[in-house]
Amino acid sequence: xxxxxxxxxxxxxxxxxxxxxxxxxxxxxxxxxxxxxxxxxxxxxxxxxxxxxxxxxxxxxxxxxxxxxxxxxxxxxxxxxxxxxxxxxxxxxxxxxxxxxxxxxxxxxxxxxxxxxxxxxxxxxxxxxxxxxxxxxxxxxxxxxxxxxxxxxxxxxxxxxxxxxxxxxxxxxxxxxxxxxxxxxxxxxxxxxxxxxxxxxxxxxxxxxxxxxxxxxxxxxxxxxxxxxxxxxxxxxxxxxxxxxxxxxxxxxxxxxxxxxxxxxxxxxxxxxxxxxxxxxxxxxxxxxxxxxxxxxxxxxxxxxxxxxxxxxxxxxxxxxxxxxxxxxxxxxxxxxxxxxxxxxxxxxxxxxxxxxxxxxxxxxxxxxxxxxxxx
Amino acid sequence: xxxxxxxxxxxxxxxxxxxxxxxxxxxxxxxxxxxxxxxxxxxxxxxxxxxxxxxxxxxxxxxxxxxxxxxxxxxxxxxxxxxxxxxxxxxxxxxxxxxxxxxxxxxxxxxxxxxxxxxxxxxxxxxxxxxxxxxxxxxxxxxxxxxxxxxxxxxxxxxxxxxxxxxxxxxxxxxxxxxxxxxxxxxxxxxxxxxxxxxxxxxxxxxxxxxxxxxxxxxxxxxxxxxxxxxxxxxxxxxxxxxxxxxxxxxxxxxxxxxxxxxxxxxxxxxxxxxxxxxxxxxxxxxxxxxxxxxxxxxxxxxxxxxxxxxxxxxxxxxxxxxxxxxxxxxxxxxxxxxxxxxxxxxxxxxxxxxxxxxxxxxxxxxxxxxxxxxxxxxxxxxxxxxxxxxxxxxxxx
Numbered sequence: 001x002x003x004x005x006x007x008x009x010x011x012x013x014x015x016x017x018x019x020x021x022x023x024x025x026x027x028x029x030x031x032x033x034x035x036x037x038x039x040x041x042x043x044x045x046x047x048x049x050x051x052x053x054x055x056x057x058x059x060x061x062x063x064x065x066x067x068x069x070x071x072x073x074x075x076x077x078x079x080x081x082x083x084x085x086x087x088x089x090x091x092x093x094x095x096x097x098x099x100x101x102x103x104x105x106x107x108x109x110x111x112x113x114x115x116x117x118x119x120x121x122x123x124x125x126x127x128x129x130x131x132x133x134x135x136x137x138x139x140x141x142x143x144x145x146x147x148x149x150x151x152x153x154x155x156x157x158x159x160x161x162x163x164x165x166x167x168x169x170x171x172x173x174x175x176x177x178x179x180x181x182x183x184x185x186x187x188x189x190x191x192x193x194x195x196x197x198x199x200x201x202x203x204x205x206x207x208x209x210x211x212x213x214x215x216x217x218x219x220x221x222x223x224x225x226x227x228x229x230x231x232x233x234x235x236x237x238x239x240x241x242x243x244x245x246x247x248x249x250x251x252x253x254x255x256x257x258x259x260x261x262x263x264x265x266x267x268x269x270x271x272x273x274x275x276x277x278x279x280x281x282x283x284x285x286x287x288x289x290x291x292x293x294x295x296x297x298x299x300x301x302x303x304x305x306x307x308x309x310x311x312x313x314x315x316x317x318x319x320x321x322x323x324x325x326x327x328x329x330x331x332x333x334x335x336x337x338x339x340x341x342x343x344x345x346x347x348x349x350x351x352x353x354x355x356x357x358x359x360x361x362x363x364x365x366x367x368x369x370x371x372x373x374x375x376x
Numbered sequence: 377x378x379x380x381x382x383x384x385x386x387x388x389x390x391x392x393x394x395x396x397x398x399x400x401x402x403x404x405x406x407x408x409x410x411x412x413x414x415x416x417x418x419x420x421x422x423x424x425x426x427x428x429x430x431x432x433x434x435x436x437x438x439x440x441x442x443x444x445x446x447x448x449x450x451x452x453x454x455x456x457x458x459x460x461x462x463x464x465x466x467x468x469x470x471x472x473x474x475x476x477x478x479x480x481x482x483x484x485x486x487x488x489x490x491x492x493x494x495x496x497x498x499x500x501x502x503x504x505x506x507x508x509x510x511x512x513x514x515x516x517x518x519x520x521x522x523x524x525x526x527x528x529x530x531x532x533x534x535x536x537x538x539x540x541x542x543x544x545x546x547x548x549x550x551x552x553x554x555x556x557x558x559x560x561x562x563x564x565x566x567x568x569x570x571x572x573x574x575x576x577x578x579x580x581x582x583x584x585x586x587x588x589x590x591x592x593x594x595x596x597x598x599x600x601x602x603x604x605x606x607x608x609x610x611x612x613x614x615x616x617x618x619x620x621x622x623x624x625x626x627x628x629x630x631x632x633x634x635x636x637x638x639x640x641x642x643x644x645x646x647x648x649x650x651x652x653x654x655x656x657x658x659x660x661x662x663x664x665x666x667x668x669x670x671x672x673x674x675x676x677x678x679x680x681x682x683x684x685x686x687x688x689x690x691x692x693x694x695x696x697x698x699x700x701x702x703x704x705x706x707x708x709x710x711x712x713x714x715x716x717x718x719x720x721x722x723x724x725x726x727x728x729x730x731x732x733x734x735x736x737x738x739x740x741x742x743x744x745x746x747x748x749x750x751x752x753x754x755x756x757x758x759x760x761x762x763x764x765x766x767x768x769x770x771x772x773x774x
Contacts, residue, residue, distance in 0.1 A: 005676050009683045016689035249693060256769050270771035273762070280761045283769060284705055287697060288677035291684045295676075315673045364666065367673075371665035374672055375645070 006308035009295045014072065018061075019079035023086070025056070030087035032345055035203060038090070043165055044205040045091040051122065059096055060120035062302075063104070067116035074101065074235065075297035078242045082293070085246025088203050088348060092124050092162035094239045098232050099125025102170040105304065106181050106228025110219065115168070115183070124165050127232060128157035128184075128209055129172040135233070135361035136368075142211060144173040144182055144221075151175075151182065151218060153211040163194055163207035170222075171211060172229050181225030188214050201355030203348065231305045236360035237317035238296050244320035244356045245289040251327040251349040252282050255334055275334055282330060285323035292316040311373055314366035321357045328353035384450060388457045391430055396463045397423060403729060403737055405589075406637045408469040409539050409749050412588035417543055420467040424498040427466060427633060432458075434472075434496040434631040437480065442493035443631075451632035458634045466633025470539065471495035471502035475548050475568070477622050477629030478615070482607065487568065491546065496631060503544035503571070505535040505551075505593060506616065515550070515616065516561050520595060522551035524609075528599040529553070529567070531575070534592060537753060541578040541591030544571050549600075550616050553609045564612030567604045574599065585729075585745045639710070639743055641675045644668075644717050647735065651720065658720065671713050678706050697768045704760040707750040714744035 029049045038044055053059070061076050063069025077097050084093060100119045103111055119125060131141040142155030153173060160169065169184045194207040222228060259270030259279065269275055296312035305313070328350035332339040335346045357363065400419055411417050427433045428442070435451040437443025444450075458466075466472060476495045479487050494500030508518050520533025531551055538547070549567040557563030569576075575598030578591035607615055622630060645668065651658040658664055684690050685698040717740045718725040729738030751757045765771040 005672075007676070007679060007683070009680055009687070011687045011690050013689075019689060019692075252769075256771065259771055267774075268772040270765075271774040273758070273774060276765040276771050276774070277758070277761045279769060279771065280701070280704075280764045283694070283697065283764065284701055287681060287701070287705075288674065290690065291677050291680035292673070294684065294687075294690055295680050315676060318669075319673055319677065367666050367669040368662075370669045370672070375659050375665055375668060 006299055006312065007295070008298050009291070010298050011294060015076055015079060018072075018076055019083065021056075022058075022080045022083035025053075026083040026087040026089050030084075030089035032088075032348075035088045035348070039202045042205075044203060045089070049089075050091045050124075053091055053093065054120075054122035057120075058093060059100070059122060062097065063100060063116050063120055067112060068120040069116065074300045074302065077239065078293065078297040081239050081242035082246040082249075085243035086250045088247065088250070088352065090203050090205070092126065092165060094236075094243065095126035095162040095166070096124050098127050098236055098239065099168070099170045101235050102127065102181055102222065102228050102232045103183070104302065105231050106222035106224040106226075108219075108223050111183065111222065118167075123167045124162060125168050125170060126160055126162045126166040127172075127236070128160045128163075128169045128211070129229065129233065130158045130160075131155070131172075132158065135358075135365050140172050140174050140179060142171065142173040144175040144180060147215075149218075150215040151221060153182070153184070153214045153216070155212060156208060156210045158208050159197060159206045160209050161204070161206050163209055164196065164205060169209070170232075172225075173211075175221070179226045179229050181222040181229055182216055183220045183222070184211065184214055184216060188216070199355055201351045203352065204355055227304055233360060234305050234310055234313040235300070237366065238293075238300065238313040240356060240359040241289070241293050241296070241313070241316035241320035243359075244317075244324040244353070245286065245293050247349060247352045247356065248282070248286045248289060248320065248324040248327050251324065251331050251346075251353075252279070252286055254345055254349060255279055255282065255327070255331050258335055258338075269334075278330055279334075282323070282327045285319075285326060289316070289320040289323045292319050307373060311370065314370050314373075317361065318363040318366040318370070321353075322363045324349075324353040324356055381449065381453060385453050385457060388432060388454045389461065391432070392457055392461045392463050395426060395430070396461065403739060403742065404464055405467070406465075406639070406743060406746065407749075408465060408467045408635060409753075410587065410589045410746060411467060411540050411543070412583075417540075420464060421498045421501075423464045424466045424468060424633065427458075428496045428498070433466060433633050434476075434492075436629075437476070437492065437496070437631060441480075441488055442496040448628065455632050455634055459638075462637065463634070465635055465637060466631075467540075467635075468495060468498050468501055469635045470504045470544075470548065471500065471546075472631040472633055473635060474504065474619050474622050475502050475546070476631050478548075478606075478619050479568075480629055482615070482618075486603075487606075491568065494545070500545040501540055501543050503538045503541050503547045503593075505538060505547045505549040505569070507535060507537045509534060509536045509592070516613070518550060518552060518564070520549075520551045521555070522549075522553050522565060522567065522600070524553070524602070525599075527602050529602065529605070531569070531595040531598040531600055534594045536590075536592045537581075538578065538591045538593045539589060541571070541593045542580055547571055547593070548619065550612050553612070557610065561613040562610050564616070565609045566606040566612040566615040567600055568606060569600050569604055583746070584748065585742055587742075639714065641668075641672050641713070644671070644713065644720075647717060647740065648720050651722065653722070664720065667716065671709075671716065674709055675713075678709050681705060694768045697764070700768055701760070701764045703750075703754065704757055704764060707747070708757055711744070711747045711751050714740065714747050718744055 060069035061072050062074045065071045193210045196207050262269045293316045296316045331346035332350050338344045339346045432454040434443040435446045436448040439445045522529040522531045547569045549569040552563050553565040554563035575596045577594050580588045581590045681698050727734035
C-alpha cells in the first residue's frame with residue numbers, strides 16, 4: 001500500500017449492535033410511503049421520531065459521559081447515519097452531531113457544560129459554515145467585529161441544513177483576521193433572516209441565513225474555533241459519506257427490485273447483461289464506499305483530525321458521492337418510462353445524489369486535497 | 377513467542393538480503409505464468425530450491441515430507457518478508473499452492489511420500505489440467521475422457537492454458553470417467569497424472585506479449601496408471617472445487633513463498649516521479665493528479681475489501697458479496713492501472729521489451745499485456761459479473 005494509507009479497519013460488537021438496531025429503527029420509521037408523505041412538509045421529518053431517536057441515545061452517542069452522553073466515539077455515529085441514508089430519513093442528526101463536535105473540539109468547558117447536555121436531551125444544532133459555492137474557500141465572507149462589549153456578526157451563510165428547526169447555530173466568521181466559530185441561539189434570529197431554499201433533494205431542508213446585526217457575548221466565541229472548523233468540515237465530509245453510502249445501498253435495492261420483477265421481450269429485464277453488469281458495477285462501487293467509510297470510522301476519534309484521518313475522510317466522501325451519483329443516474333435509466341415519472345422512487349435517489357455531492361465538498365474537491373497529501 | 381517471531385523475521389530478512397539474486401540481465405516474471413524460457417526456468421528453480429534449503433518454504437508442512445512442522449505463522453512472516461524485499465517468486469505454484477495442500481489434506485501416505493518433497497525443492501514441477509479449448513469458463517462441461525482399461529485409465533482429449541505444461545512432471549487432471557452420469561458434474565474424476573506418460577504431448581502457446589508460459593496439452597490414448605486417481609471415480613468435481621478453494625485462499629495449507637510480484641500504486645508513482653510534461657513534473661499536472669488519486673482511492677478500497685470480508689456485521693446486506701466479487705474487483709483495477717501507466721509514459725510508452733529506451737525495460741508494457749491472464753483466466757470478468765449479479769444480487773440468469 002501507499003506510504004500514507006492507514007488500513008486499520010475494525011468494528012466492535014457494540015457497533016454491530018448499534019448498526020443492527022439503527023437499521024431496524026429506520027426501516028420501521030421511514031418506509032418510502034412516509035418519506036413521500038414528508039416531501040411537502042415544513043420540517044422534512046416527524047418530530048415524534050426525532051424524540052424517539054433522542055430517547056434511544058443517538059444524539060449523545062459520541063458525547064462524553066460527564067455531559068450526559070454515552071461516549072461511544074465519533075465512529076459510532078456512522079452506522080446511525082448510514083441507516084438513515086438508507087431510508088432517506090431526514091431527522092437532523094447529521095446537523096446536530098456536527099454542531100456537537102464543533103463544541104466538543106473547539107469549545108470552552110463552560111460552553112460544553114451549557115450545550116452538550118442539551119444536545120443529549122434533544123436540542124437541535126446545525127452548522128452555518130458555507131459562504132459561497134466553494135467548499136474549499138479558506139476565509140469566511142462573514143465577519144465578527146467587536147463593538148462595545150459585544151461581538152457583532154455581519155454576512156450571510158448559505159444552505160444551512162435544518163435551519164428552520166435548529167435551536168442554535170455554530171457559525172464560522174472572520175474575527176481579527178482569523179477564522180472563528182461562534183454559537184448563536186435561534187432566539188436571536190428574527191424569522192425574516194431565514195430564507196428557505198428550494199432544494200433538488202426534496203427530502204432535505206436548508207435555509208440561507210443573514211446573520212448581519214446579530215450580537216453575541218464573548219462567551220459565545222469558541223476558544224479553539226479555527227482548528228475545530230477544520231475538523232468539522234472533514235467530519236461533515238465523513239458523515240455525508242455515511243449518508244451517501246446508505247442511500248447508494250437503497251438505490252441498488254430499488255434497481256434490483258425492478259430488474260427482478262419487470263418483464264420485457266418475454267424475459268425478466270435483470271437477465272439482460274446490459275442491465276446486469278452495470279448493476280454489478282454499482283454493487284462494487286457501493287462496497288468500495290462502505291469499506292472506505294468504515295475504515296475512516298475506525299480511526300476517527302475525539303482527537304483533532306490528523307493526516308491519516310483526513311485522508312480517510314476525504315477518500316470516503318469522494319468515493320461515496322460518486323457511487324451514489326452513478327447509482328441514482330442508472331436507477332432512473334433502468335426504470336425506462338417509469339423512471340421518467342415523479343411516482344418512480346428512482347428520482348428520489350438521483351436527486352439525493354445530486355444534493356449529496358455538494359455536502360462538504362464534491363469528489364473533485366476532495367481529490368484535489370488528497371493529491372496534495374498523497375503526491376507531493 | 378512474540379520476541380521469537382520478531383527475531384525470526386529479522387533472520388529471514390537478513391537471509392533474503394544476503395541471498396537475493398543479482399539482476400540476471402533479463403526481465404524476471406511477475407507471476408508463474410510467465411516462465412517462457414529455459415533460462416527463466418533454471419533461474420527460478422534454483423531460487424526456490426535455495427529458499428527451501430534455507431528452511432523458508434513449506435515451514436508448516438510435516439518434516440517427513442520436506443517441511444519443518446512449524447506453526448503457519450512462521451511461513452506467513454517469511455512470505456511477508458519476501459514480498460517486502462521483492463525477491464523473486466517461488467514459481468512451482470500449482471504444487472505449492474494447490475496440489476500440495478490437497479495431497480496433504482486428502483492424499484494417501486503413499487501420495488504424500490511420493491509427491492510432497494519434490495514440490496518444495498522444485499525438482500518436480502506441477503501443472504494443472506482443468507480448462508479445455510471451447511470451455512474456458514465452464515468447468516462442468518469438460519470433455520477429456522478417461523476410460524478404465526485394466527491397470528490404467530486411457531485418456532483422450534486436450535487441455536489448454538497449461539502453465540508450464542512443457543516443464544511439468546505432474547499434472548492435476550480433471551477428466552470425464554462417466555459420460556452417462558445424470559448430473560454432468562458427477563461424471564468427473566481427479567488424477568495426479570505423470571506428464572511423461574506415452575500419449576501426452578504439449579505445444580507451447582505464444583502469448584500476446586510475444587512470450588511463452590502456457591501450453592496446450594494433448595492426450596492421445598495416454599495410459600495413466602490406475603493408482604493416479606485421487607479419491608474415487610466421480611469425485612472429481614468435488615476435489616476440483618476443493619482445489620480452487622486453495623487458489624482463492626479460502627482454504628489454508630499452501631506451502632508458502634510469494635507467487636506474484638504485485639505492482640502497486642507506489643510503483644506507478646515512482647515511475648511517474650521523474651517524468652515531465654512541457655517542462656513541468658508530470659506529478660504537477662492537475663489532470664494526472666486527479667487520475668492518480670482516483671487510482672489510490674480504488675487501490676485502498678480493493679485492499680480493504682479483503683479485511684472487511686472478515687467482519688460479518690459490515691457485510692450483512694450481501695454476505696457473499698466481497699468474496700465473490702474479489703477477482704473482478706482486483707483484476708480489473710490492476711488492468712486499468714497498468715494501462716494508465718503506459719499512458720503516463722508519453723512517447724516512450726510506445727516502446728516495448730527489448731528496446732533499450734523502454735522505461736524499466738518494458739516492464740509496464742509487459743505487465744499490462746500479461747494482466748489479461750487475470751481478467752480472462754479463471755472466468756472472464758464478464759462471466760464474473762454474471763456470477764456476482766446472479767449469486768449476490770439475485771438477478772435472473774440469461
